[in-house]
Each structure stands twice: as structure tokens, then as C-alpha cells.
Amino acid sequence: MLEAISYGRQVALIFAFHCNHCHATPPAAAAGGLITATYAGVKASIVAGDAGKSPLMEYIDGRRAKRMPLDAPPLERTQIDTIAQWIKEGAREDEIPAQRLTAPLSPKPGRTFVVACRVPARAYLRLLVTTKAGAILHREESALPSGGEARWPVVAAAHWPRQATARVEVMFTTAAARLDVE
Numbered sequence: 001m002l003e004a005i006s007y008g009r010q011v012a013l014i015f016a017f018h019c020n021h022c023h024a025t026p027p028a029a030a031a032g033g034l035i036t037a038t039y040a041g042v043k044a045s046i047v048a049g050d051a052g053k054s055p056l057m058e059y060i061d062g063r064r065a066k067r068m069p070l071d072a073p074p075l076e077r078t079q080i081d082t083i084a085q086w087i088k089e090g091a092r093e094d095e096i097p098a099q100r101l102t103a104p105l106s107p108k109p110g111r112t113f114v115v116a117c118r119v120p121a122r123a124y125l126r127l128l129v130t131t132k133a134g135a136i137l138h139r140e141e142s143a144l145p146s147g148g149e150a151r152w153p154v155v156a157a158a159h160w161p162r163q164a165t166a167r168v169e170v171m172f173t174t175a176a177a178r179l180d181v182e
């Protein structure tokens with residue numbers, strides 16, 4: 001069952017269904033240079049606490065000539081209000097995942113390992129590579145609008161410790177996720 005959805009999650013879901021197919025990673029492919037598939041990307045187009053001054057709001061409510069989503073009907077009023085309310089409340093990232101999966105890592109400096117997470121339903125995923133003490137070494141985010149697999153190739157940096165942890169946080173999904181490190 002889906003648990004109660006906070007603004008952060010609702011907003012990420014709206015972007016996953018209406019924006020991410022044009023504004024996704026990698027950065028080079030993102031329309032207008034904006035990435036809506038990650039929290040960091042969305043933050044770059046908003047002024048936390050002030051929806052009226054946020055470029056992203058101007059694009060979705062039609063104050064800019066190229067109304068978003070481009071070549072599609074406008075978002076519903078309730079969706080626009082949800083995004084505006086989330087910005088007004090400070091545009092916080094949702095830190096309460098539905099599932100949290102971990103795998104031990106033995107990163108060799110300069111070597112690439114692939115973290116793969118499969119979810120057979122829509123989900124929003126966050127990968128954190130951390131030290132054993134929990135310090136974040138690396139992070140990535142991916143949306144799976146209709147389920148599937150997120151694959152993150154990660155290059156271990158020279159300063160990383162020999163032992164680390166891959167942690168995947170799975171948001172607003174209805175299905176169990178599986179984590180593999182190759």
C-alpha cells in the first residue's frame with residue numbers, strides 16, 4: 001500500500017509523469033538545461049519559499065511563452081497548486097523512503113562498479129554510496145515512471161575507503177525492490 005504522500009513525493013511524481021521524458025539525465029540531453037528527474041535539478045529552477053519568483057512556476061502556469069509541459073495539455077490546477085504549495089513550504093526533499101536496501105561494497109580506486117535496482121512498479125530511487133559511518137561519498141537519483149531497472153555506473157574515487165555501503169532508497173512504490181551490485 002502507498003503510505004500518505006507528502007508534497008515532496010507528490011511533486012516528484014508529477015515531474016516523473018509529465019516532465020522527465022524531456023528533462024531527464026544525463027544533463028546534455030535535458031531540454032533547456034533543466035533536469036526535473038532529480039531533486040537537485042528541480043531546486044535549480046525554483047526559489048524555495050517563493051513560488052511567484054520561481055522560474056519553474058512561470059513555465060507551468062503559462063506566464064512564459066513556452067508553457068510546460070511543452071506540446072501537451074497544461075497540468076491540472078490541483079497539480080500546479082501542489083507544486084506551488086511545496087515551494088512555499090520550503091521545497092524540502094522527502095527523506096522518508098518506502099524501502100531502504102543496502103549492499104556492502106569494496107570499492108577499488110578508479111574502478112567502475114554498477115549498482116542496479118529493479119522495481120516492478122513505478123518508483124523514485126535515490127542511490128547513496130556511504131562510508132561505514134554514514135558519510136555520503138556519492139549520490140544519484142532516478143525515476144522509473146512505469147517500473148523497470150535503474151543502473152548506476154559509479155567510479156570509485158581515490159580517497160574512498162576500502163569498505164563502503166550502497167544504499168538505495170525507494171520512494172512511493174507499491175512493489176518490492178531488488179538491489180544488485182556488479
Ligand code: HEC
Pocket residue numbers: 015018019020021022023031032033034036045055056059060066068069070071072075
Ligand atoms: C516535450 C518535451 C518537454 C516536456 C514534456 C516538458 N518540457 Fe520543459 N522544456 C522543453 C524544452 C525543449 C525547453 C527549452 C525551451 C526553450 O528555451 O526554447 C524547456 C524548458 C523548460 C524550462 C526552462 C529551463 C531554463 O531554465 O531555460 C522549465 C522551467 C521547464 N521546461 C519546466 C518543465 C516542467 C516543470 C515540465 C513538466 C510539467 C516540462 N518542462 C515538460 C521541453 C519539454
